[in-house]
Amino acid sequence: MKLAIIGLPGSGKTTLFNALTRGHAAISAGGRSREANIGVVKVPDGRVDLLSTMYEPQKTIYAYVEYADVGGLDSSGEKDKPLDEKLWALVRPADAIVLVARNFETGGIAPTARPDIGKVESELILADLIVVEKRLARIEEDKKRGRKIDEEEHNLLSMCLTALEEEKPLRSLSEAASSPLLRGFSLLSAKPILWVINNGEKYAKVEGYETPPNTMVAEVCGQLEMELAQLSPEESEVFRGGLEVDAEPALQRIIRYSYALLGLVSFFTVGKDEVRAWTIVKGTPARKAAGVIHSDIEKGFIRAEVLAYGDLVEHGSYAQAQKKGLARLEGRDYIVQDGDIINFRFNV
Ligand SMILES: Nc1nc2c(ncn2[C@@H]2O[C@H](COP(=O)(O)OP(=O)(O)OP(=O)(O)O)[C@@H](O)[C@H]2O)c(=O)[nH]1
Ligand SMILES: [Mg+2]
Structure with missing residues (x-):
């Protein structure tokens, strides 16, 4: 999963990035940083921890998240902003956006x-x-020249244009x-988004945030979370107990929200050589889930x-659970559930 962290200059993006990645990227002292920070972190999952203690495998592999902290946005509302174009190029590959908003006093x-x-949503x-208008102009030109056009694409883009002109993000x-x-256009406002309210030292409950479709809100205290991380x-757990912050570290909370936002679930493969978490979209059938591991297993x-x-935890071991008939054989259309431990049978 790839998440892009965006926001206005000085909103605390890099501070949050450091909290999420236990990183030490330079915090800006004013002005706009233009350096992107990229970090990969494992998805904390107590289930993987436990499976790993049970199987004592040679390797334990967690799911991972890639964060890109892309630097401050120009919110001037102007159209021609080459610096922001560079920044958007880093956001386009992301599965979802994390928008950091400053909820602390600064200077x-x-x-x-x-x-x-x-402001950021408007950007x-x-x-x-810009992307949609350009593409539509292209299609119009093709039409004039008598070339065949994709009507469905044309209709969809026209619909997008109307929504965007009404200031509606495409995710709605x-x-x-x-x-x-x-998909090929990687439209930014179509991506699911997590609004992160970056609170000051005092933990203020957020109120009055209506969330449109494919949008979630989370509150963090970026500075404290960074220091704790x-x-x-x-040590961090001890300190956290005495502070007015959420009991769950931001590092875990942001990932949990992002999974929910993107409708992601995990399944596991286990064995003496490897215990591993795999990420799929909720509702994925077994055969397609197998393809996440290897295309040969899918084929x-x-x-x-x-x-x-x-069931595994309750009965203490795979063999015990199997004895009770809890290990099932499922076909290709079985919808994989969060937490399923799967052994795929296949031939090549
Ligand atoms: N009081 C308080 N200050 C914070 C918090 N988070 C960030 N800051 C301060 O805000 C300033 C900017 O923080 P950064 O994390 O560098 O912000 P940024 O969004 O990455 O800034 P640019 O990359 O320049 O756009 C720094 O002085 C931080 O110490 C917070 O939760 N509380
Ligand atoms: Mg920064």
Whole structure:
């Protein structure tokens, strides 16, 4: 999973990036940093920890998240911003966007989280408008020259144009958010988004944030989370207990929200050589899930032997759960559930 961290200059993006990656990227002292920070972190998952203690495998592999902290946005509302174009190029490959809004005082300037979110959303819309208009102009030209055009694409893009002109992000348009025809354009406002309210030292409950479709809100105290992330896990837990911050570290919370936003679930493969977590979209059938591991397993799929994580834990071992008949053989269309432990049977 790839997540892009965006926001206005000085909103605390790099601070949050450091909290999420236990990193030490340079915090800006004013002005706009133009350096992108990229970091990969494993997805904390207690189930993988436990499976690993059970199987004592040679390798334990967690799912991972890639974060890109792309630097501050120009929110001038102008159309021609070459610097932002460079920045968007880093956001386009992301599966979802994390939008950081400043909810702390800076240099005597009061927090402006809600309007800041609006400004950034407008920039996403503007960037998409440029792409959609360009493509539509291209199609019109082809039409004039008597070339065959893709009507469905044309209709979809016209629909997008209308929404964007009405200042609506494309993620609120279910056709646009999910259409494979539009995937190639990597439209920014079509990506699911997590608004992160970066609170000051005082933990203020967020109120009055209506969330449109494919949008979620999370509150963090970026500065504290960064400081806690830089301690050892044990020390961090002790300190966290005495602070007015969420009991769950931001590092875990942001990932949990992102999984929910993207509708992702995990299944596991286990064995003496490797215990591993795999990420799929909720609703994926067994044969397609096998393809996440290897295309050969998908092609040669015979059956999936499935045991629910909870059943394994309850009975203490795979063999015990199997004795109770809890390990099932499922066919290609079985919808893989979060926490399934799967052994794929296939031939090549
Ligand atoms: N009080 C307070 N200050 C914060 C918090 N998060 C960030 N800051 C401060 O805000 C300033 C900017 O933080 P950065 O994390 O560099 O912000 P940024 O969004 O990465 O900035 P650019 O990359 O320049 O756009 C620094 O002085 C931080 O110490 C917070 O949660 N509380
Ligand atoms: Mg920064």
